[in-house]
Amino acid sequence: MGRRTVVVIVAAVAALGLAAVPILLALAAPADLGGLAPAGDGSPSGEAINELYWFVFGICAVVFVLVEATLVLFVLRFRRRPETAAETEGPQIHGNTRLEIIWTIIPAVILVVIAVVVLARSPAVEATDGDRSNELVVRVEGHQFYWRYVYPDGEIALDTLVLPVGRPVRLEITSYDVNHSWWVPDLTGKRDAIAGQVNDLRLTPRREGSFDGGCAELCGILHAVMPTTVEVVSEEEFGDRLGALGGQDESGDSQLALGEATWEASCAKCHGPEGAGDIGPPVARLGTLVDEEALRELVTEGLDNPDVEGYMPPVGRGWPDFQLQALIEYIRSNEALAPPEGDGGGR
Amino acid sequence: MAVRTETAVPSWREGRVTGWLTTVDHKRIGILYIVTSFVFFFASGLMAVLMRAQLSQAGNEIVTEDSYNQLLTIHGTAMIFLFVVPILAGFGNYLVPLMIGARDMAFPRLNAASYWLFLLGGLVIFSSFFADSGAANSGWTAYTPLSTDEFSPGTGQDLWILGLHLTSLSSLAGAINFIVTIHNMRTPGMTWMRIPLFVWAIEAYAVLLVLVLPTISAAVTLLLLDRQVGTEFFAVENGGPVLWQHMFWFFGHPEVYIMVLPAMGMLSEVIPVFARKPIFGYKAIAFSTIGIAFASMLVWAHHMFTVGLPDYLQAWFMITSFSVAVPTAIKIFNWLATLWRGHLWFRAPLLFCLGFIALFTMGGLSGIMLATYPVDYQAHDSYYVVAHFHYVLFGGTVFGIFAGTYYWFPKMTGRMYDERLAVTHFWLMFIGFNAAFLPQHMLGLMGMQRRIYTYDRGGLFEWYNLVSSLGSFLMALAILVFVWNMAKSWRSGTRVGNDPWGADTLEWYATSPPAPHNFDRVPYVSSSRPVRDLRQRLRENGS
Ligand code: HEM
Ligand SMILES: [Cu+2]
Numbered sequence: 001m002g003r004r005t006v007v008v009i010v011a012a013v014a015a016l017g018l019a020a021v022p023i024l025l026a027l028a029a030p031a032d033l034g035g036l037a038p039a040g041d042g043s044p045s046g047e048a049i050n051e052l053y054w055f056v057f058g059i060c061a062v063v064f065v066l067v068e069a070t071l072v073l074f075v076l077r078f079r080r081r082p083e084t085a086a087e088t089e090g091p092q093i094h095g096n097t098r099l100e101i102i103w104t105i106i107p108a109v110i111l112v113v114i115a116v117v118v119l120a121r122s123p124a125v126e127a128t129d130g131d132r133s134n135e136l137v138v139r140v141e142g143h144q145f146y147w148r149y150v151y152p153d154g155e156i157a158l159d160t161l162v163l164p165v166g167r168p169v170r171l172e173i174t175s176y177d178v179n180h181s182w183w184v185p186d187l188t189g190k191r192d193a194i195a196g197q198v199n200d201l202r203l204t205p206r207r208e209g210s211f212d213g214g215c216a217e218l219c220g221i222l223h224a225v226m227p228t229t230v231e232v233v234s235e236e237e238f239g240d241r242l243g244a245l246g247g248q249d250e251s252g253d254s255q256l257a258l259g260e261a262t263w264e265a266s267c268a269k270c271h272g273p274e275g276a277g278d279i280g281p282p283v284a285r286l287g288t289l290v291d292e293e294a295l296r297e298l299v300t301e302g303l304d305n306p307d308v309e310g311y312m313p314p315v316g317r318g319w320p321d322f323q324l325q326a327l328i329e330y331i332r333s334n335e336a337l338a339p340p341e342g343d344g345g346g347r
Numbered sequence: 348m349a350v351r352t353e354t355a356v357p358s359w360r361e362g363r364v365t366g367w368l369t370t371v372d373h374k375r376i377g378i379l380y381i382v383t384s385f386v387f388f389f390a391s392g393l394m395a396v397l398m399r400a401q402l403s404q405a406g407n408e409i410v411t412e413d414s415y416n417q418l419l420t421i422h423g424t425a426m427i428f429l430f431v432v433p434i435l436a437g438f439g440n441y442l443v444p445l446m447i448g449a450r451d452m453a454f455p456r457l458n459a460a461s462y463w464l465f466l467l468g469g470l471v472i473f474s475s476f477f478a479d480s481g482a483a484n485s486g487w488t489a490y491t492p493l494s495t496d497e498f499s500p501g502t503g504q505d506l507w508i509l510g511l512h513l514t515s516l517s518s519l520a521g522a523i524n525f526i527v528t529i530h531n532m533r534t535p536g537m538t539w540m541r542i543p544l545f546v547w548a549i550e551a552y553a554v555l556l557v558l559v560l561p562t563i564s565a566a567v568t569l570l571l572l573d574r575q576v577g578t579e580f581f582a583v584e585n586g587g588p589v590l591w592q593h594m595f596w597f598f599g600h601p602e603v604y605i606m607v608l609p610a611m612g613m614l615s616e617v618i619p620v621f622a623r624k625p626i627f628g629y630k631a632i633a634f635s636t637i638g639i640a641f642a643s644m645l646v647w648a649h650h651m652f653t654v655g656l657p658d659y660l661q662a663w664f665m666i667t668s669f670s671v672a673v674p675t676a677i678k679i680f681n682w683l684a685t686l687w688r689g690h691l692w693f694r695a696p697l698l699f700c701l702g703f704i705a706l707f708t709m710g711g712l713s714g715i716m717l718a719t720y721p722v723d724y725q726a727h728d729s730y731y732v733v734a735h736f737h738y739v740l741f742g743g744t745v746f747g748i749f750a751g752t753y754y755w756f757p758k759m760t761g762r763m764y765d766e767r768l769a770v771t772h773f774w775l776m777f778i779g780f781n782a783a784f785l786p787q788h789m790l791g792l793m794g795m796q797r798r799i800y801t802y803d804r805g806g807l808f809e810w811y812n813l814v815s816s817l818g819s820f821l822m823a824l825a826i827l828v829f830v831w832n833m834a835k836s837w838r839s840g841t842r843v844g845n846d847p848w849g850a851d852t853l854e855w856y857a858t859s860p861p862a863p864h865n866f867d868r869v870p871y872v873s874s875s876r877p878v879r880d881l882r883q884r885l886r887e888n889g890s
Contacts (some may be wrong), residue, residue, distance in 0.1 A: 035789025039724035185794035189724020196583035199655035224799035
């Protein structure tokens with residue numbers, strides 16, 4: 001087999017391969033898009049992002065195919081034939097000003113068009129258009145390594161956010177420790193959680209369902225396991241769910257539930273569900289767990305003993321007192337965790 | 348410049364080992380740079396393969412969460428500061444004096460100092476794995492507050508800062524050396540419009556380094572002070588976390604072009620030789636190099652579209668980012684036009700150049716998608732970005748580096764590499780690369796965040812990850828073939844003459860390998876292709 005045949009075959013395979021990739025992908029992904037486009041159609045702003053995605057993707061795909069096809073074509077067409085001597089030169093063309101100008105202007109014009117379209121769609125992407133008078137404002141705090149949500153009347157939820165369908169929402173995203181980024185791809189784009197500043201993310205969930213997301217900004221050792229779920233429910237159910245969170249600041253089921261959620265979302269990820277230790281040391285039955293002052297200091301200052309591997313982040317910055325009390329109440333109620341009576345606890 | 352000046356060299360500087368340790372010859376320093384950088388490349392490639400092994404299936408436990416973050420940080424840091432930037436300095440060192448007909452770099456001792464600083468920096472960064480609580484683990488971007496003493500206790504992050512300082516000093520000294528050399532030491536007739544395009548690229552590389560390295564040096568110094576002395580530059584009440592991001596990316600984005608421009612310069616050298624044509628649009632390529640360098644300093648906040656900048660800044664940084672695409676496109680078109688009507692000679696250097704064009708185009712276009720800031724709201728900090736920058740850095744720069752390595756191997760060693768192995772290397776790498784990184788675009792859009800050590804989704808998501816990991820193993824195999832080829836050919840490849848390729852530029856006029864003083868005489872330069880001119884003259888005189 002001559003060198004030429006080899007080249008032709010290789011190039012043909014390469015060309016076919018290139019062409020086949022998008023087709024195969026499209027076939028392989030009948031149900032969802034299989035990653036050909038962002039997931040987010042759960043809100044109009046997510047949808048606006050997707051429209052822009054397809055618009056720019058279309059243009060890029062055409063440019064891609066043109067450039068790659070030209071490359072393959074030139075490779076096939078201008079390969080050196082066996083009869084051509086090694087020294088033989090091609091035509092000594094040094095350039096062509098008109099061509100240069102043309103292929104400078106064409107990409108520039110394409111990019112201007114993209115920019116104009118994007119800027120025109122910007123209000124839809126940011127969801128600043130339309131009537132937002134009955135906006136629901138939820139505070140979103142990224143913590144190492146959980147999400148803390150605060151509803152308008154101060155109800156606290158951890159890792160799971162419930163939103164009413166069809167109602168405009170503004171998430172006020174911030175952090176008390178390192179940077180995080182709140183991202184639920186099915187709903188819309190992400191927004192960073194940064195200490196000392198509040199970033200607004202507006203969206204209007206438009207269908208009911210449960211949508212998974214997580215933290216997109218490297219935030220430390222458990223960055224990968226800092227998931228969140230957004231449950232979009234009817235306005236009526238939303239009222240019920242929110243009502244069930246009421247009374248977190250007085251003793252009762254609500255308080256215990258908040259305490260349990262706090263333990264699960266925060267402490268358990270490092271100390272294990274039963275406090276038996278994981279990437280953090282075992283803490284079950286330690287007096288500190290029920291000593292309000294000691295625990296407050298621990299969760300707001302963190303802890304880094306030089307002789308212990310790893311460090312305990314200040315996971316409780318920004319907690320109101322009642323959340324700390326709820327945690328303590330929950331720990332007291334949990335047999336595996338609660339220290340023996342009379343030990344520590346200060347009560 | 349053909350005056351020969353002999354300096355007395357003490358004999359202990361001529362030994363087989365001491366000769367290399369004490370060398371101030373730009374060619375030896377260049378080779379030291381290149382070999383050392385490749386060693387760092389293999390080490391950080393190994394880390395990448397480990398990470399990919401960990402991610403090949405849901406819930407794997409090959410490395411722990413903490414080691415993953417360390418591997419990730421050192422892989423990224425080393426690939427950038429210890430492989431790409433220094434290896435380009437290595438090629439620049441080796442080639443710039445030869446290409447412009449000079450005898451050495453302007454400051455040979457400073458040049459040696461640059462190399463040793465770089466080596467030291469590399470050793471510090473790699474040995475930080477042995478520090479208490481391990482190496483730095485806050486990513487190559489070391490965002491505050493994560494990288495402050497509160498959230499990254501332990502010495503790993505401090506060693507990372509030290510390593511960065513050392514390599515930055517090395518690059519800064521090297522860059523100044525390049526600039527002085529290129530401005531002052533060109534042989535008669537070598538006007539600015541006649542210097543090889545690779546030299547243009549090194550000029551842009553060096554100027555950019557001088558302009559932006561001080562920013563990262565300042566940033567890591569402030570971080571060090573915050574960590575060790577108790578200052579609060581990046582504290583919320585003062586500069587705030589976003590200040591670090593501005594400083595980092597003001598350096599970080601030009602850094603990307605620092606890494607790609609010289610590789611593009613290599614393409615502009617290799618493609619004409621193997622197409623047997625002059626480069627199409629010399630001036631357009633030279634000016635687009637400068638254009639890219641300039642524009643690259645205006646785009647940094649496109650890495651920060653999700654930190655909550657005001658709308659007008661989002662728009663501004665989108666538009667400036669688009670504006671970098673234009674000179675980049677010009678280069679691609681010019682290379683294609685150089686191929687047009689050529690007699691393409693399919694040797695490994697050309698194959699890698701074609702690979703560069705094919706893959707860099709992909710990376711450039713996904714860059715446009717990312718610069719479209721609403722799209723970035725979804726794609727940012729996801730695997731889409733990981734795919735994008737590997738397409739430009741690996742598919743682009745590293746393929747260019749391999750093209751250059753094969754192309755100049757005969758010049759550096761006086762021997763030819765093994766073509767069969769080189770072609771095998773190319774195809775393994777091309778296929779492995781696409782398998783590894785193409786699916787990552789899809790993963791990102793499906794919601795896979797970057798820098799995660801594990802995931803729990805199955806189905807297509809897991810399949811894509813598996814394919815990506817298998818691709819990375821294939822690339823590792825390709826690298827083994829490359830190493831074998833280099834080792835074997837350096838020792839026993841067939842010997843070659845001055846100019847095995849029929850090339851254009853002055854380095855091919857020197858012997859292979861060149862004598863310590865490079866040239867006995869440098870031909871007068873009357874175009875950008877002096878060696879071809881010489882061939883033509885000889886042919887005309889002969890007939
Ligand atoms: C041997 C082939 C390579 C493989 C298999 C590979 C794979 C990876 C993987 C798995 C990650 C981690 C992604 C994450 O968890 O977010 C990564 C990150 C990275 N890689 Fe590579 N890589 C390779 C070559 C390169 C090269 C040649 C460069 C640069 C020239 C490079 C630059 C980076 C950078 C800058 C990061 C980001 C680190 C960070 O997020 O802090 N890689 N790579
Ligand atoms: Cu996080």
